[in-house]
Each structure stands twice: as structure tokens, then as C-alpha cells.
Amino acid sequence: MSLAQQLADAFVRDFWAADREIVWTKAEEERSLWLDDQTLIVGKIDALGVNGAGEPFFGEWKTLSKAKARNMGFVKHTWKMTPQALTYAVLVPEVKKFTVRWAIKTDPITTDFEWFDIATVDIDHWKRQLLMISAKVRTMRKFSEPWQTNYKSCYAWGPNYPCPFQEACWAHRYAEVPPGMQPRTESHLNIENSLRSSLKSDTVILDATRVGTWFECEEKYRKLWEGEGLREESIALEIGKEFHEQIDKHIKSLITHDRSSTQETPTLLDKEQKGNTSASSSRKTQTIEQVMAKEKSQTLVQIC
Ligand code: SF4
Numbered sequence: 001m002s003l004a005q006q007l008a009d010a011f012v013r014d015f016w017a018a019d020r021e022i023v024w025t026k027a028e029e030e031r032s033l034w035l036d037d038q039t040l041i042v043g044k045i046d047a048l049g050v051n052g053a054g055e056p057f058f059g060e061w062k063t064l065s066k067a068k069a070r071n072m073g074f075v076k077h078t079w080k081m082t083p084q085a086l087t088y089a090v091l092v093p094e095v096k097k098f099t100v101r102w103a104i105k106t107d108p109i110t111t112d113f114e115w116f117d118i119a120t121v122d123i124d125h126w127k128r129q130l131l132m133i134s135a136k137v138r139t140m141r142k143f144s145e146p147w148q149t150n151y152k153s154c155y156a157w158g159p160n161y162p163c164p165f166q167e168a169c170w171a172h173r174y175a176e177v178p179p180g181m182q183p184r185t186e187s188h189l190n191i192e193n194s195l196r197s198s199l200k201s202d203t204v205i206l207d208a209t210r211v212g213t214w215f216e217c218e219e220k221y222r223k224l225w226e227g228e229g230l231r232e233e234s235i236a237l238e239i240g241k242e243f244h245e246q247i248d249k250h251i252k253s254l255i256t257h258d259r260s261s262t263q264e265t266p267t268l269l270d271k272e273q274k275g276n277t278s279a280s281s282s283r284k285t286q287t288i289e290q291v292m293a294k295e296k297s298q299t300l301v302q303i304c
Contacts, residue, residue: 004239007063007103008246014111015101019254021052027251028244030191031091035127039134040199042192043091043207046244047251057097057115058088061247063240069104069112076100076114083215084208086126089118096120103243133214134204140218141226145174150217164232165223174219177230184229 001009026048033041047059068075079085079100089098101113140147146169154163154170163169168176186193192205199205214221224230 002239002242003105004242005246006109007105007239007243008250010109010111011061011101011103011243011247012250015113018113022049022254024049024251024255027255028248030189032191032195033091035090035131035134038138038200038202038204039131040195040203040205041087041091041130041207042187042189042205043088044189045088045092046247048092048095051097051099055097056095057099058092058095060085060088060098060100061244062100062102063236063243064102064104066104066106069102069106069110072102072112075102076112079114080116080118081122083211085116085118086122087130087206087208087211089123090126090130093123130206130211133206133211136218137204137214137221137226138202140222145222146219147222148218150219153217153220156216163217163220165220169219174223180233181230182233184224184231 024047026045029045029048031043031045035041045058046061048056049059050056064075085098085100092098096118097115098118099113099115102111104110104112149169154166155161156163164178164181165176168174168178187196189207210221210225213224224232
């Protein structure tokens with residue numbers, strides 16, 4: 001069995017009980033948002049749902065190395081303010097909560113999770129940051145290569161994992177394409193592919209990965225994302241892709257099950273289960289929009 005499959009199996013097994021308290025509404029949802037007329041934010045949200053407390057949230061699924069998982073307290077402490085989390089928060093402004101679930105490459109595979117709250121002030125701050133990145137990208141486009149190099153990042157992942165451009169960069173061959181890197185012919189996001197032909201040349205497209213790369217090294221951002229860009233291939237990326245495909249199928253099956261179970265005539269077993277979990281069952285009939293409409297009306301009542 002592949003490592004990705006083992007990670008996915010552990011995810012499904014370990015979150016089985018938690019998932020019974022969640023109403024899943026969307027999986028792998030593509031979104032786009034114009035921050036101004038030159039800045040387009042895109043992304044694919046791993047999942048959207050409503051938790052057991054009736055709060056809408058988005059979910060983010062990650063695989064994690066055993067070495068990084070040695071300090072899960074630190075991983076969780078820092079996750080909320082990662083460019084990835086904040087960029088997704090900008091794309092999903094209607095929710096103020098998210099969860100991250102990690103499948104960890106230990107032997108045997110283990111899992112972990114955390115819930116985070118997002119404040120409007122965090123989202124507003126990050127929008128400004130994204131607009132600043134966009135403005136700087138447009139400025140940097142006036143320069144030839146290299147853009148700003150960050151030599152502190154060349155070995156950021158340890159001595160055995162240099163940046164793929166390390167050899168060329170350190171010899172000042174900034175236009176060189178390292179072996180194994182391919183032109184990025186199209187995005188993994190359908191939404192971006194469909195918009196691309198209609199975009200003006202001063203448009204800057206940003207997503208969670210691009211923003212992460214920007215903070216790592218602006219020259220690396222240029223190489224990977226400007227013009228056609230380059231696609232980085234690695235075993236870790238392949239495992240992550242297969243893992244996400246498996247979890248996507250799993251969440252979609254939960255959505256289908258929830259929808260069909262609200263339409264089917266309940267069986268005896270269903271009735272017994274519903275008797276034991278009446279609060280949870282009534283939540284299952286609510287869509288994310290209904291929950292938000294309810295929250296809005298409650299707020300209006302409080303204001304009145
Ligand atoms: S692209 Fe940036 S991080 Fe990569 S080798 Fe060059 S300077 Fe270092």
C-alpha cells in the first residue's frame with residue numbers, strides 16, 4: 001500500500017468519530033477574489049462544513065514529516081499566522097473558524113488536529129499584505145533577473161534539501177532551469193485556467209503557495225510563478241497530491257451520505273441513532289448558508 005494511502009486511511013479512521021458531529025458542505029472548492037483591479041486571489045479550500053457547535057468553518061489537510069511532528073505544540077502555535085492559513089481566510093470571509101488536520105509520517109501513521117479562530121482584524125491585515133506583495137511584484141517586473149535573493153532560504157529545509165535552484169543561483173546563473181523542473185503549462189486550479197486568457201498584463205495572481213514562496217525568496221517566486229513559471233516535482237509533493245485526492249473522495253462521500261440520509265425514510269437503526277443524537281441530527285439538515293442566516297438574524301435581534 002502506498003504511503004499516501006496509509007496516511008489517508010489513518011485520517012479517515014482517526015477522525016471518524018469527529019466527522020459524525022460535522023455537517024460537511026463542500027470539498028475541494030475553488031474560489032477566486034479580486035482584492036483590487038490588479039490583484040486576484042485564487043485557491044482551493046480542502047473542505048467547508050459546520051461543526052458540532054453549529055459554527056461554519058473551513059478545513060485544511062496536511063501531511064507532516066516525523067521530524068517536524070516532534071514539536072506539534074510549536075506547529076500548532078505558529079499555524080494560525082502562516083501565509084497559507086491567512087490567505088485561505090481571505091478567500092473564505094464568511095467563516096471565522098478553521099481546523100487543520102495532520103497525517104504524520106510516523107510508523108505507524110499518527111494524526112493530530114487543532115481548531116483556530118480568525119478575527120476580522122487578521123483578515124484585514126492580510127488583505128493589506130497581499131496588496132503590498134502585488135504592488136511589489138509589479139515593481140519587480142520592471143527589473144531583469146534576479147529579483148531579491150534570500151540566501152538564508154537556500155537550505156531552509158536542512159542540509160539534505162537545498163532549494164532546487166541553489167547550484168545555479170550561487171553561480172549567478174539565474175536564468176538556468178535545473179534538471180527535473182518542467183514549465184508550468186497550466187494551473188491545478190480550473191478557475192485560474194479559465195480566467196487566464198482574459199487577464200491584463202499587470203494582473204498579479206496570488207494563492208497560498210505563491211505567497212509562501214514570496215516570503216521564502218522573491219527570486220524563487222519569480223522562477224516558479226512569473227510568466228509560464230516552473231513546476232517543482234518531488235516525492236513529498238506527489239504523496240501530498242495523492243493523499244488529498246483520497247481525502248477529497250472521503251469528504252465527498254460524507255456529504256453525499258448526509259444529503260441522502262436527510263431524504264431517505266429512516267430505518268429502525270437510523271431512528272435509534274437519531275434518538276441518541278437528536279441535536280446532531282437536526283444540525284445535519286442545516287446548510288452553511290442556513291447557519292449563517294440564523295446567526296445574522298440572532299445578531300439583528302441583539303442589536304434591536
Ligand atoms: S532561488 Fe532563492 S532560495 Fe533558491 S537558491 Fe536562489 S536565492 Fe536561494
